[in-house]
Amino acid sequence: MAAINYAAEIVKELQRSAALIADAEAGTLADLLLQANRVFVVGAGRSGLMGRAFAMRLMHAGISAYVVGETITPGIDQGDVLIVGTGSGETRSLIPMAQQAKSLGASLVAVTIAPESTIGRLADAVVKLPGSPKAQASGSSASIQPMASLFEQTLLIFYDAVILSLMDRQGQDADRMYGRHANLE
Template sequence: MTATAAAPIPAILLELQRTLQSVDELQINKLAEHIIGAGTVFVAGAGRSGLMMRAFAMRLMHLGIRAYVVGETVTPGIAAGDLLLIGSGSGETKGLVSMASKAQSLQATVAAITVVPESTIGSLAAALIHVPAATKEAGTTAASIQPMGSLFEQSMLLVLDAVVLRLMERTGLRADAMFGNHANLE
């Protein structure tokens, strides 16, 4: 039995620590600024990355920021002054590339969280957070003991929580005040 198999949680935590220490704090701050300046924030991602983006949209709602998940039936159209934030490890997912191009053509701002800053989505982004993690695609720069894009998806969730902390700091909103926007029909 390998050390990783015997103690997977410490191994995962080491991977997360190594990855997150490489994320540029200035990129987190820039994304927070774009969110504060946006009329409405739209989030998108495919698969598990999409789930992380949905979690972030919920936190934005808790902060009182108008946020929507692209593809939901209640999501309105994007317009000039809005922000589309895409989470994509490769930055090349065809549907997300198309979305970014469409948003840009409507004068909305595009932002991205990706492993590959020079990707198509990365090159369309006015704000970008580079997460140097492994993705499900072969040949990415970081190795991981975890399957496919797990390290990227976990890192993205934590990076987005760091963005939430920046937003709380900038707006002066405390966690207890956010609870007033929490779902209450459950």
């Protein structure tokens, strides 16, 4: 199959995947973001890269957002929100972070395939995204893509949709957000 045909199949998968996201769960996340003192985002691997992109857009939207693990990231506290993007909800490096955030009084949001997972059960709010976790993706008919690609792509689309919702709720437009864009480039 030609690369362009693969791209068309990926787009079809993403359309099916996006249609399965619950509006109420996305709305709950947007509400939490608007009420939070600060937002912390974390994920491992490619899910972490999607989280970094989300944190950047949150900053553009005027929300104090941090990526866990960066040298300038402050400590989390009561009134803050930790968003964990994790397909399986069982990523060993993320579970202690989720537990620590909860113990310090922060709200925890899991964006995951598996709401019944360890991180899903710890979370104050769960957004269930469709996709195949890496462990199940080999031989799965859920996606033509390798590993957890469908989840990771859906995660980015979901995060961008939340940004659009926040922009709508705050009466922001792209020009206003662009005013917060990096200007030392």
